[in-house]
Amino acid sequence: MQVKPGGHTFTGAARRAQIVAATIDTIAELGYNQTSFARIAERAGLSSTRLISYHFAGKDELMAAVLAEVLDQLGRHMAEQVSRAGDARGRLRAYITGLVGFTAAHRDRMRALMEIFLHPQGDLSSYGPEDDRDALGHLEAILREGQERGEFRAFDPFVMASVIQRSMDALPLLLRTRPELDLEAYARELVTTFDLATRARPGDVA
Amino acid sequence: MQVKPGGHTFTGAARRAQIVAATIDTIAELGYNQTSFARIAERAGLSSTRLISYHFAGKDELMAAVLAEVLDQLGRHMAEQVSRAGDARGRLRAYITGLVGFTAAHRDRMRALMEIFLHPQGDLSSYGPEDDRDALGHLEAILREGQERGEFRAFDPFVMASVIQRSMDALPLLLRTRPELDLEAYARELVTTFDLATRARPGDVA
Amino acid sequence: MQVKPGGHTFTGAARRAQIVAATIDTIAELGYNQTSFARIAERAGLSSTRLISYHFAGKDELMAAVLAEVLDQLGRHMAEQVSRAGDARGRLRAYITGLVGFTAAHRDRMRALMEIFLHPQGDLSSYGPEDDRDALGHLEAILREGQERGEFRAFDPFVMASVIQRSMDALPLLLRTRPELDLEAYARELVTTFDLATRARPGDVA
Amino acid sequence: MQVKPGGHTFTGAARRAQIVAATIDTIAELGYNQTSFARIAERAGLSSTRLISYHFAGKDELMAAVLAEVLDQLGRHMAEQVSRAGDARGRLRAYITGLVGFTAAHRDRMRALMEIFLHPQGDLSSYGPEDDRDALGHLEAILREGQERGEFRAFDPFVMASVIQRSMDALPLLLRTRPELDLEAYARELVTTFDLATRARPGDVA
DNA sequence: CATGAATGAGCGTTCATTCAT
DNA sequence: TATGAATGAACGCTCATTCAT
Incomplete structure (x- = not known):
C-alpha cells in the first residue's frame, strides 16, 4: 500500500x-x-x-472487508426478521427461517463467509463488529430467555445454540453437492426439529 | 517413469x-x-x-491415505458401538455417544479428518472406500428404520441425518476454542436433544 | 510532459x-x-x-535536496568556526570541535547525510555544489597550509584528511549503538590525538 | 526452503x-x-x-554465510599477523598493516563485508562468531595493554580504537573512487600517525 | 498547485514435483 | 528403497513513477 x-x-x-x-x-x-x-x-x-x-x-484487510459487507447485510436481515416475533419460540423460528432464507437468497455470499471463517489466517475478529461468536451469542440469548420464561425446557444453551447454528452453517457446503436442495423444506424441518427439541412440556420443572 | x-x-x-x-x-x-x-x-x-x-x-493420494486410515478405524469403532443396540432409538443413541467418544479419544485424527473434508482439492471419493456420504448414509439408515418401526416420527431422514452429523462434525473446531469442553456432557445433551426431536409420540400417525 | x-x-x-x-x-x-x-x-x-x-x-533529486540543505547549513557552521582560528593547528582543532559539535546538535541531519553518502544510487555530485570531496578538500587545505607554515610534520595530506574525516563520519553510526556517548569528551580526545599525530617536532625537517 | x-x-x-x-x-x-x-x-x-x-x-542466512566466510578468513589472517609481534606498539603496527594488507588483497570481500555491516536487516550477530564489535574489542585490548605496560600514553581506548578502526573500514569505499590508491603507503602513513598519536613520551605520567 | 487512481517491474519466499543417481 | 539436487510457477507485497483531472 x-x-x-x-x-x-x-x-x-x-x-x-x-x-x-x-x-x-x-x-x-x-x-x-x-x-x-x-x-x-x-x-x-x-x-x-x-x-x-x-x-x-493486504489480503487480511480485503477478507475483512468481505466479512464486514456480508455480516452487515446479514445482521440487518436477521435483526429485521427476529425482532418481529413475540415470544422466544417465535424468535427461534424466525432465526432459523431468517438465516436459511438469507442463505438461499445469497448462496455465494454465505459460501464466502463460511470459507473465510474456516481460514483464520489473520486476526479477522479485530475487523468485523459481528462474527461467529456473536451469532452464537444471539442464539444463546434467545434460548436463555425462552428458558427463563418457561417456554423452553432445561438444556445447556451453549450446546443447543451450537447444534442449531451448525445445522445452518453447513448449508453452503451442502448446496455444493446438492444445488437443487429445497431450502424452504429444509427450514421447515429445522423449525419442527428444534421446536420439539427445545420446548417445555406439561409437567416439566422450570 | x-x-x-x-x-x-x-x-x-x-x-x-x-x-x-x-x-x-x-x-x-x-x-x-x-x-x-x-x-x-x-x-x-x-x-x-x-x-x-x-x-x-501426490498430495491427493497422501490425504486419501490419511482419510482411509482414520475412516477405517472410526468405522470399526462405530460398527462395534452401534451393533450392540437393539432398537433404532438405541442405535441413534449409540451412534451419537460412539462418535463423540471417538472424537474425545482421538482429537487429532478427527481434526485431520474434518480439515481434509473441508478442503476438497482432488477427487477424494475415488480413493477412500468410505466417506462422508457413507457416514450420512449410516445415520440415515438408522433413522429410516426407526420410522418404519414406528419408533420415530415423520421427518426428512436426510435433513435430520445432516443436522445430527453436523452437530458432531463441528466438535474438532469447537475443541480448538474450548479445549476443556466436557464431551460426555455434550454427548448427553445431544442424545436428549435428538431423542426429543425424533421420537414418535402417542397419537402420531405412522 | x-x-x-x-x-x-x-x-x-x-x-x-x-x-x-x-x-x-x-x-x-x-x-x-x-x-x-x-x-x-x-x-x-x-x-x-x-x-x-x-x-x-525523482528520488535522486529529493536526496540531493536533502544533501544541499544539510551541507549548506553545515558549511556555514564550519566556515564560522574555522575562520576564527589563527594558525593551522587552531583551525584543525576548530574543524574537529566544530564538526563534532554540529553532529551533537543535529544528530538526525548528520545521520541522514551519512546514509545518503553511503548509498550512491544516482549521480549525486551533479546536484549538490558541495560534497564529501569538498569536505576532505577543506581539511586537506588546512593540513597543507600547516605543513607549509612548518606547524605540521610531513605526511600525506590526503591520507591524514581521510583519517580525521572518517573519525567523525562514523559518529552518527556510533551514536546509534551508544546514544549516551559524551561527544565533548570524544572531541577532546580527537583534538589531542590528531594534534599529536600532525604537529611538527623540534628537529623535524620542513 | x-x-x-x-x-x-x-x-x-x-x-x-x-x-x-x-x-x-x-x-x-x-x-x-x-x-x-x-x-x-x-x-x-x-x-x-x-x-x-x-x-x-533466506536472504539473512545467505548474508550470514558471506559474513562467516570472510570474517573467518580475516580472523585467521589477523591472528597470524598480530601474534608475531612482541610489544603492544608492535602489535598495533601489525594490526594496521595486517588489516590494510588483507583489504588490498581481497578488495571485493572487504567491500562485501562493509556493505553487509552497513545494512543491519536481520540479526546478523547471531550467526558470525566474530564481528565488528570483536574487531574493536581486539584493538581496544591491544591499546589497554600498551597503556598498562607504559608503552602508550593516557587516552580513552574506546575512542582511539574507533578512530583507528574507522580509518581502515573506510578503505573499500575509498578504493571505489580511487582504485589506484597505494595501500602500502597508506598503511605506512597510518602506522606513523597512530604511533605518534598513542605512544608515551618521556615525562608522561603512567 | 494539488491529488486520487493506476501501473509494470521487481522483491523474497513457498509450493509440489521431477531428475539423476 | 532411498535421497540430494534442482526446478518453474505462483504467492502477497512494495517500489518509484505516470495518468488524468
Whole structure:
C-alpha cells in the first residue's frame, strides 16, 4: 500500500466494492485457498493485482472487508426478521427461517463467509463488529430467555445454540453437492426439529 | 517413469504409516493449508520431501491415505458401538455417544479428518472406500428404520441425518476454542436433544 | 510532459521544505533503505506520494535536496568556526570541535547525510555544489597550509584528511549503538590525538 | 526452503560456496541494495533463484554465510599477523598493516563485508562468531595493554580504537573512487600517525 | 498547485514435483 | 528403497513513477 488509498471518494469506493464483489465470487467458486489476488483481478477485469494492493492494505484487510459487507447485510436481515416475533419460540423460528432464507437468497455470499471463517489466517475478529461468536451469542440469548420464561425446557444453551447454528452453517457446503436442495423444506424441518427439541412440556420443572 | 513404490513391503508400509501419522499431527496442529510436504517431512524427521513423493503419488493420494486410515478405524469403532443396540432409538443413541467418544479419544485424527473434508482439492471419493456420504448414509439408515418401526416420527431422514452429523462434525473446531469442553456432557445433551426431536409420540400417525 | 514544478513560489518552497524535513526524519529513524516515498508521505502527513513526485523529479533529486540543505547549513557552521582560528593547528582543532559539535546538535541531519553518502544510487555530485570531496578538500587545505607554515610534520595530506574525516563520519553510526556517548569528551580526545599525530617536532625537517 | 538442504554433502557445499562467491562479487560491484537473488543467480549462472532459496533459508542466512566466510578468513589472517609481534606498539603496527594488507588483497570481500555491516536487516550477530564489535574489542585490548605496560600514553581506548578502526573500514569505499590508491603507503602513513598519536613520551605520567 | 487512481517491474519466499543417481 | 539436487510457477507485497483531472 502506498500511504493510504482513499475509500472515501466515490470512485475509490466503487473500485473497492467491485473488488470485494469479485472476491466473493471467486471464493464461492474456487474456495478460499485458490483465491489469489491474481484470480480476483482476472475476474474483476483489472489490469494487474497491484490495484488490489492499492485499495486494500493486504489480503487480511480485503477478507475483512468481505466479512464486514456480508455480516452487515446479514445482521440487518436477521435483526429485521427476529425482532418481529413475540415470544422466544417465535424468535427461534424466525432465526432459523431468517438465516436459511438469507442463505438461499445469497448462496455465494454465505459460501464466502463460511470459507473465510474456516481460514483464520489473520486476526479477522479485530475487523468485523459481528462474527461467529456473536451469532452464537444471539442464539444463546434467545434460548436463555425462552428458558427463563418457561417456554423452553432445561438444556445447556451453549450446546443447543451450537447444534442449531451448525445445522445452518453447513448449508453452503451442502448446496455444493446438492444445488437443487429445497431450502424452504429444509427450514421447515429445522423449525419442527428444534421446536420439539427445545420446548417445555406439561409437567416439566422450570 | 519410476518404479512403482510398493506399499506391499514391510519397510515400505512402515514408512507410509510414519508419513501418514506425521501428516495427521501436522494437520491437527497447523490446519490443512499450512500442511505442506516440507512441514510433514520436518515433523517426520525426513531429510527431504522426496520421500513423501516417493511413497505417495501426490498430495491427493497422501490425504486419501490419511482419510482411509482414520475412516477405517472410526468405522470399526462405530460398527462395534452401534451393533450392540437393539432398537433404532438405541442405535441413534449409540451412534451419537460412539462418535463423540471417538472424537474425545482421538482429537487429532478427527481434526485431520474434518480439515481434509473441508478442503476438497482432488477427487477424494475415488480413493477412500468410505466417506462422508457413507457416514450420512449410516445415520440415515438408522433413522429410516426407526420410522418404519414406528419408533420415530415423520421427518426428512436426510435433513435430520445432516443436522445430527453436523452437530458432531463441528466438535474438532469447537475443541480448538474450548479445549476443556466436557464431551460426555455434550454427548448427553445431544442424545436428549435428538431423542426429543425424533421420537414418535402417542397419537402420531405412522 | 508536465508543467515544471516551481520551487520559486512561496507555497511550493514550503512544501519542498516540509518534504525534505520528513525525509531527513525518516532516514534518521529507519535508514536509507527503508525510506520510501510512501514512508516519507506518511510522516509528512501527505495523502499520496504523488505530491513528492510533483515537487521533485525523482528520488535522486529529493536526496540531493536533502544533501544541499544539510551541507549548506553545515558549511556555514564550519566556515564560522574555522575562520576564527589563527594558525593551522587552531583551525584543525576548530574543524574537529566544530564538526563534532554540529553532529551533537543535529544528530538526525548528520545521520541522514551519512546514509545518503553511503548509498550512491544516482549521480549525486551533479546536484549538490558541495560534497564529501569538498569536505576532505577543506581539511586537506588546512593540513597543507600547516605543513607549509612548518606547524605540521610531513605526511600525506590526503591520507591524514581521510583519517580525521572518517573519525567523525562514523559518529552518527556510533551514536546509534551508544546514544549516551559524551561527544565533548570524544572531541577532546580527537583534538589531542590528531594534534599529536600532525604537529611538527623540534628537529623535524620542513 | 524445503526441510533442510544439505550443506554437509560435497556437491551441496560446492553449490553453497559458488553462491556465496557470486554474492560477494555482486555486492562488491553493485552494492548491497542492488544485490537481489535474481542478480546473484544471473552471475552464478543458475537457472533460477529457487536454487538459492534451496540452499539457504533466506536472504539473512545467505548474508550470514558471506559474513562467516570472510570474517573467518580475516580472523585467521589477523591472528597470524598480530601474534608475531612482541610489544603492544608492535602489535598495533601489525594490526594496521595486517588489516590494510588483507583489504588490498581481497578488495571485493572487504567491500562485501562493509556493505553487509552497513545494512543491519536481520540479526546478523547471531550467526558470525566474530564481528565488528570483536574487531574493536581486539584493538581496544591491544591499546589497554600498551597503556598498562607504559608503552602508550593516557587516552580513552574506546575512542582511539574507533578512530583507528574507522580509518581502515573506510578503505573499500575509498578504493571505489580511487582504485589506484597505494595501500602500502597508506598503511605506512597510518602506522606513523597512530604511533605518534598513542605512544608515551618521556615525562608522561603512567 | 494539488491529488486520487493506476501501473509494470521487481522483491523474497513457498509450493509440489521431477531428475539423476 | 532411498535421497540430494534442482526446478518453474505462483504467492502477497512494495517500489518509484505516470495518468488524468
